[in-house]
């Protein structure tokens with residue numbers, strides 16, 4: 001029996017480059033907001049281009065993913 005694949009949200013949650021902020025943008029169009037916080041990515045190849053206009057679905061196939069935190073549901 002294998003483990004279920006991580007969702008994009010799970011990958012973002014445990015990735016070393018993932019970040020959250022409570023400062024929300026004036027327009028929500030190109031952003032990912034979860035649990036009242038703006039999700040973004042601080043990877044040096046992505047942050048200068050994407051900034052806060054981050055779509056968490058991109059975490060699903062991201063080659064820069066680097067696990068830093070436990071994927072346990074308690075986090």
Ligand code: SF4
Nearest residue numbers: 015041059062064065
């Ligand atoms: S885009 Fe890639 S590097 Fe950035 S948080 Fe998601 S998985 Fe991590």
